[in-house]
Amino acid sequence: MTVTDRPAQAPTRRLNTSKAMVEAIAAEMEANPEVFYLGEDVGAYGGIFSSTTGLLDRFGPQRVLDTPISETGFIGLAIGAATEGMRPIVELMFADFMGVCLDQIYNHMAKIHFESGGNVKVPMVLTTAVGGGYSDGAQHSQCLWGTFAHLPGMKVVAPATPADAKGLMTAAIRDDSPVVYMFHKGVMGLPWMVKNPRSIDVVPAGEHVVEIGKARVAREGSDVTIVTISLSVHHALDVAEQLSNEGISAEVIDLRSLVPLDRDAICASVAKTGRLVVVDEDYLSFGMSAEVVASVTDRDPSLFKAPPVRVAVPDIPIPYARPLEYAALPRQDRIEEAVRKALR
Amino acid sequence: MTVTDRPAQAPTRRLNTSKAMVEAIAAEMEANPEVFYLGEDVGAYGGIFSSTTGLLDRFGPQRVLDTPISETGFIGLAIGAATEGMRPIVELMFADFMGVCLDQIYNHMAKIHFESGGNVKVPMVLTTAVGGGYSDGAQHSQCLWGTFAHLPGMKVVAPATPADAKGLMTAAIRDDSPVVYMFHKGVMGLPWMVKNPRSIDVVPAGEHVVEIGKARVAREGSDVTIVTISLSVHHALDVAEQLSNEGISAEVIDLRSLVPLDRDAICASVAKTGRLVVVDEDYLSFGMSAEVVASVTDRDPSLFKAPPVRVAVPDIPIPYARPLEYAALPRQDRIEEAVRKALR
Amino acid sequence: MTTDLSARASSTELTGDLRKALFTTMIRSRTFEEAILREYHADKAPGFDIGKGLIPGEMHLSAGQEPVAAGVCEHLTAADAVTSTHRPHHFAIAHGVDLKPMAAEIFGRVDGLGRGRGGHMHLFDPSTHFSCSGIVAEGYPAALGMAFAFSRRGTDAIAVAVTGEGAANAGAFHESLNLAALWKLPVVFVIEDNEWGISVSREASTPIPSNADRAAAYGIPGTRVEENDVEAVYAAAGEAVARARGGGGPTLIEVHTLRLWGHFEGDAQGYRPDLDQVPDRDPIPRYEATLRDAGVLDDAVGEQIRSAASIEVEGAIAFAKASAEPDPATVLDYVFV
Amino acid sequence: MTTDLSARASSTELTGDLRKALFTTMIRSRTFEEAILREYHADKAPGFDIGKGLIPGEMHLSAGQEPVAAGVCEHLTAADAVTSTHRPHHFAIAHGVDLKPMAAEIFGRVDGLGRGRGGHMHLFDPSTHFSCSGIVAEGYPAALGMAFAFSRRGTDAIAVAVTGEGAANAGAFHESLNLAALWKLPVVFVIEDNEWGISVSREASTPIPSNADRAAAYGIPGTRVEENDVEAVYAAAGEAVARARGGGGPTLIEVHTLRLWGHFEGDAQGYRPDLDQVPDRDPIPRYEATLRDAGVLDDAVGEQIRSAASIEVEGAIAFAKASAEPDPATVLDYVFV
């Protein structure tokens, strides 16, 4: 269900992703007193990556709470509040910090509903910033969605566009299951970071819900399928646009969520093109890229007219120095090379 | 390099896996004063799953240390000691507890060597018990090797047999990189848990090293390849033996390690049989089963004469009640069904 | 609600009814665990196979620690929350969790609290806000959130968070106490010091004699109850609960209690030097003697309490055994709502 | 090695040479950071693009906190270990890390401490046992291991573990102090209380006024140095280092210091109410005045110290800039040994 509702406003209202995300949070907080937001530097600072700008002024410190540096403590607090029927949004500043609180996330947030035989719900959103590309080093540049997606019991979404940032956030807050909402720093449209022009785009005013679990065909094409998510969608579109000049028609699938994974959308596109490139800013092995490939082979490996190509961070920590980081990340150059390889 | 050295002893000396593992640890502690073992209940108790039986008596409390329940603290201690050139073996009682200490494991143990540009080594072993099948519930039954294997910088081994338990442990302790050594409770040969008869087997006396990263053909076959690891190797062999009565020839590949992953061995076998079943006691999605499949498609998807079949824990927490747990785990019934499916 | 709690602080002022109630809770808990013990071991032979029988898996029994649960929970109603540990039965029972679905969960049946998905370390009862976790110390943070929800909604309900003394060395303990103290959340933290974290003694894990001293690190009151005495616990908890309900923020209580049996069933306890003296320290005969001396209990009343407990417990066990095993076809249920 | 430390405990007894050495360390650190500040911002315009320029990425500078590093590290040799944080420069410099490879690492060059792989939050120098981590509080546990190795090998080397006051609310802090106290490891824990954890004030994160009081939770000594004064730090650290070297186990020291600049470069500090008074609290002019009053420093000596620092620092910057960028073809190196 995608309710797109644009009443009075001009249909071309353009926002950056962070504003679109905050708009959804504010609307849900307005509508539902059980929604609150907590995390580090989400109050006066407005979120290090502008995930909460203006919320403190609007909703006050009872509903927008700065926490101590105690991720296990405050994520656990959110879980407990959710089991009592509140609808917390809790921010883990960087996904890279999951290691200090993963037990709360995967052994509690994600399992309580199951362990209780469905008697306890955990309606909460865990927001977290992901991604590299600005030399923040091995502990502040990871995507790690493969890790979250491997562990059952939580939905995992990662918007690429401002409109999806709003629509997926609305859906996440309203979802009765826990949702991990991963926003890439490079799609937020921050003034102080290099950004793809697509990180500022039209965002529906009013209520806007994007169903979690449905991929989006970001660009139609017929020669090759590029399956990806988050910032890499923008990179893939850059490459697709450029290759179209050579008559290569690339279809770009924006997964939007890894859990649920829209395997139908993947297979439908590969059935059409016969060629697959998976672009993943997370680590190569045991992650998203293999799962996308296996989604196809689970049904029919003969859909592949050529070996699928996986473009991801090779299995190394993310290096600091720019030439190394650029070589490690799935940027336009590597995506283009992969598409050409898939077409050989 | 597999040094198999059987001097005086009878070649048929049989040990259970836990004794084989302890034998390797004891020999390395004997040979190298920098090796020590720490963790919860590893002293007088001898390890909840008999991973350290007798070591305290033999080496004393200076080298076999019971710790407080502070996994971040004591795993971090091991890391610091390793950076100073000691060779700690540190036990995380259950892999399920990784969430309270993953930061030390994946952001420190696994990254320091890289971040230091190779100037600092972290020669240590993280041992941990994995696996279900005895109704220990959602927080004490997980394998989680897919999570460890996804995060770069650590080797990940999981022996299936007593001999490999010894040989891989010796190799792990001598490795200058961090190694995660995952022992399945069901392969340890514990007197108080149901066990596959293969968990007691011939173990070479004296020095025995099994190179990390080389898979083992546990059984040769020509119709179908079963790729698996740890306890599931035994289950797969059970099925292969049984199906051989029907004239079905299944090859069983014991990966032994996920990192490094022996992609050559996987591809060689699938090239021969054209049919693949992956058996993984970890969660289905974004894990080992897809990576094994992608190891083949990376080279040539047309090696598959039929869709590969993945047998894993479906994406649910591991249930407590026996009928549910048995339905969730990749036991013989599900493996057999998968082999038949792959052969259709 | 908190008015007469301070008046009860000294055990001599407890009414006979209250003292009987405390004793009854302890007996109900012990009776339940003796029945579980019997059922657990009934069909594991020959040898001991942990995965076999009507109750498989790890089994952590709380016998000896009943005074803590009884003394604390006597101050609570079903509107209050309790988060417990891998060793949860006594707190579940004292807090009023219905024994039937609780037993059914331990047997892994469809009428269990978790429809057989959870097991004995994962008991969730929304009607009494009871929950637990098998990860040491990681049950603490949830109590903060429950307390947060209660206070945001303007109720005077509180949350009690329970762990063992071994858990007090885990990071989650520290983060939880700090955050609860900072936000003055209505939480009572309870540490059951049974001297052991599996085989690791308190001395081998904790460099100070009383975890109550850790309260000062967060600017909250801390008490150690040295005797494994339900009335002393009751008094300390009374103050703490009143403080929490009154908006005074959290309190830390450590009780020196007793693990009467092994860490889990199958634990031979070879590491435990005082093993033969342990039975003598059982708090139940001790309290019974006190109550007899005080004229609160006699043979008839004692027998009445025990047989009522036994009837209730055997009813719960029968209920559990009569409940169906979950259908394997439902294995994928309850992951997402 | 520890003999005359107690004699130095009162600042009036410090020799002029020692006081000059402390001042020199502070100046070297500040000079280095001013140069980094200059280079960092030199090529980020127009606007501010964090990923641009010769030094990209987050930049956490320690200006204002030099007294802590100088006062502590004056007691150390290169055989001792220091583990630091995301804000590591002052401790690296005070502990004797060579500025050239350190600068080269910050510039991401092949002659850097980590051959460009680490960056400014990941400085590893085996020759001085210096390391750091960008994960708050998670640098503490490694110090325990280094201290463990030193004591197992029978040396009297110690480890110093540094964090900010915000980190004292993280689980790793608690686990580390408990384990170090329990095993009496030769560690000195140092908390730099600069009043802020990014935008969250000390009061908004910590319910007690002094983290030194948390030492009691582990049975170890704790001190709070209230002034951001290198000699007071020196005195407190002297005792702690002596205790650690002598087998007396760990100590916790909290120093009330000052974050002179933003949390990281680009931080407008809109949340900071006292922003305009901050420059007046700079510890360097204050200490310089003290030394001038005491006759330890005059224009000439001050100028000499500054110009020596400047020459060293500019040499390091030049070294860094002259070093090659890593070859992308080597991107897969250094994962496994």
Ligand SMILES: Cc1ncc(C[n+]2csc(CCOP(=O)(O)OP(=O)(O)O)c2C)c(N)n1
């Ligand atoms: C994080 C974590 N570490 C280790 C364990 C294994 N474990 C289960 S109970 C236990 C001992 C707990 O001791 P204590 O907190 O004193 O509780 P008690 O068992 O004495 O009731 C341990 C180490 C665990 N469940 N979780």
Ligand SMILES: Cc1ncc(C[n+]2csc(CCOP(=O)(O)OP(=O)(O)O)c2C)c(N)n1
């Ligand atoms: C586990 C973790 N949580 C959050 C962060 C993000 N972060 C980096 S520095 C910082 C503030 C640290 O405050 P403090 O410990 O006082 O050190 P200071 O920055 O003041 O030197 C935060 C929250 C992190 N790096 N690691």
Ligand SMILES: [Mg+2]
């Ligand atoms: Mg205990």
Ligand SMILES: [Mg+2]
């Ligand atoms: Mg600070």
